[in-house]
Amino acid sequence: MAGGGGGRGGWWRQRSEGQRAGAKAARDAAQEAFYELDSTQRDVQLAVETVRAAEDSGAARQALNDFQDISARIDQVTVAYLAALDASDLDAPELDPAVASRAQQQLEQARRELAAKQTELTNFLQRLQPLLQHAEAQLIRVTPAVEKAKRALLGATAALDAVRAAGLTADDLAARLAQLAPELGRLNEGAARHGVAGTLQRAEDVAQRADAVRSAAEQLPERAREIDRRLASLRTRIQALETKAGTVEPALSELRRRFSAACWQDLQRVPAQTAEAVRTARQQLTEAARARDEQRWPDATTAIGTVRALLETADGSVAAVSERLRQLNEVEHDPHQEIERARFAVRDAQRLAMAGRQAPDPRHAAPLDEAVARLDRAVASLDAAGRHPDYWHFLTELAAVRESAAQVVAMIRGTH
Incomplete structure (x- = not known):
């Protein structure tokens, strides 16, 4: 009897140890499945973060939502696995075979669920590949672009x-x-x-x-040097203008003495205007120099532009006085030269208007007829003026005649 009881105890222990070994094997397999799943999940998490950083499309947003759903299911499976792992102490000295058997079943179930999620995660990663490859291609552009920006900042x-x-x-x-x-x-x-x-x-x-x-x-x-050069040049121009301004009064005096008032009245204010222009130009030049010293470059450039405009206007006014005297001298000496210039311009336009025609186009003939009449009136007024003719009116009328002829020529050539 004693021997038989001992045999049954050994058998029971062998059965218990066999159950323990099976449960431990199931535990090891579940642990391996858990580690593989955890590793894959980290890889997929990195891939998803890459897509999230680089993509903002509907497909990318759907992929992120899908991963969140998979992750939630993985969390459920992980909780079940950890519960099965903690349910039994497989290293206990006295392990009930039934407990070991139940632990083995739970752990094998946990391994199957972990493996299923591993498969689901792997399939998701395969579907994610096109998005991931595009995202990685985008990310490759980031580092060179950022480095370029940093180099530009250093430069x-x-x-x-x-x-x-x-x-x-x-x-x-x-x-x-x-x-x-x-x-x-x-x-x-x-x-x-x-x-x-x-x-x-x-x-x-x-x-x-x-x-x-x-x-x-x-x-x-170079901008500073250019402004310095402009300042020096403008100082010289102001001095030159002052020198030329000294010729205005003598020229005006001669115009008043020799020609009618109509020939010079519009030039009466040139001396005062020139003096004012010089005064204002000097003020603006001082302001430009101050702005340059204070390195207010736009202000300096603006003031320089003002000075240049003042000088150009004043130069033109001063030159107009001497040019007026020259023109009046010439026409007083020989008015026929101006008359012939105007007649030649009209005749030239008339020949062009008749080229290839029996009669001129009324659009051309009318302004030319008016030009001829205007020329005749100007000559007649000059002959009738006596000792002090209005030579300036005469010159402006003849200039208008030439302009009319030129306009007709341009009109004709524009139609061919």
Whole structure:
């Protein structure tokens, strides 16, 4: 009896150990399935993050939603696996075979569920490949773009330092460069936070703005030298204008003495206008020099433009006086020369109007007839004027005749 009882105890222990071994094998297999699933999930998580950073399409958003659903189901399976793992102590000295058997069943079920989710996750990753490949291609563009932006910032900084070393403050350029500091911070945060498209656009914007600052800084010394040259040139022009202005009063005096009032009345204010132009030009030139010293380049350029406009207008007025005297001298000496010039212009237009025609086009004939009549009236008024004819009216009338003839010629040639 004793021997028989001992045999049954050994059999029971063998059965218990066999159940323990089966349960442990199931536990090991479930653990391996769990580790494989966890590793795959991390890989897929990285792929999904890559897509999320680079893509903003409907397909990308659907993929993210699908992954969230899969992850939720994986969490449920993981909870079940951990519960099965904790349900029994398979290393207990006295392990009930029934407990071991139940643990083996639970762990095998957990392994099957983990494996099923592994398959589902692998299939999802395969479906994600086109999106992932496109996203990776986009991400490849990010690093060079960001590096380009950083190089542009370094170039702008170096150019600004060189300008300052040359004694130019360039505060406006420094302010523009400082505005890019927050953008650099966002670039450093990366595409994962701001997206590929946003990062690429920001990098391009930073590079362009930094390059603009660098270019402006590099041009600044030459810009300063050019302004210095313009200031010196304008000082010389003001002095030259003052010298020429000295000829205005003598010329006007001669015009008053020798010709009728109609010939010079419109020039009476030229001396006062010239003096005012010189005074204003000197003030503006002083302001331009002050702006240049204070490195207010746009203000300096504006003041220089004002000075140039003043001088050009005053130069034209001064020249008009001497030119008026010259023209009046010539017509007084020989009015027939101007008359012949006008007649030749009209006859030339008339010949062109008749070319290939029996009769001229009324559109051409009418203004030419009027030009002839106007010429005749101008000549008649000159002959009837006596000692002090209005030579200036005569000259302007003849100039109008020539202009009318020229307009007809242009009209004819424009129709051919």
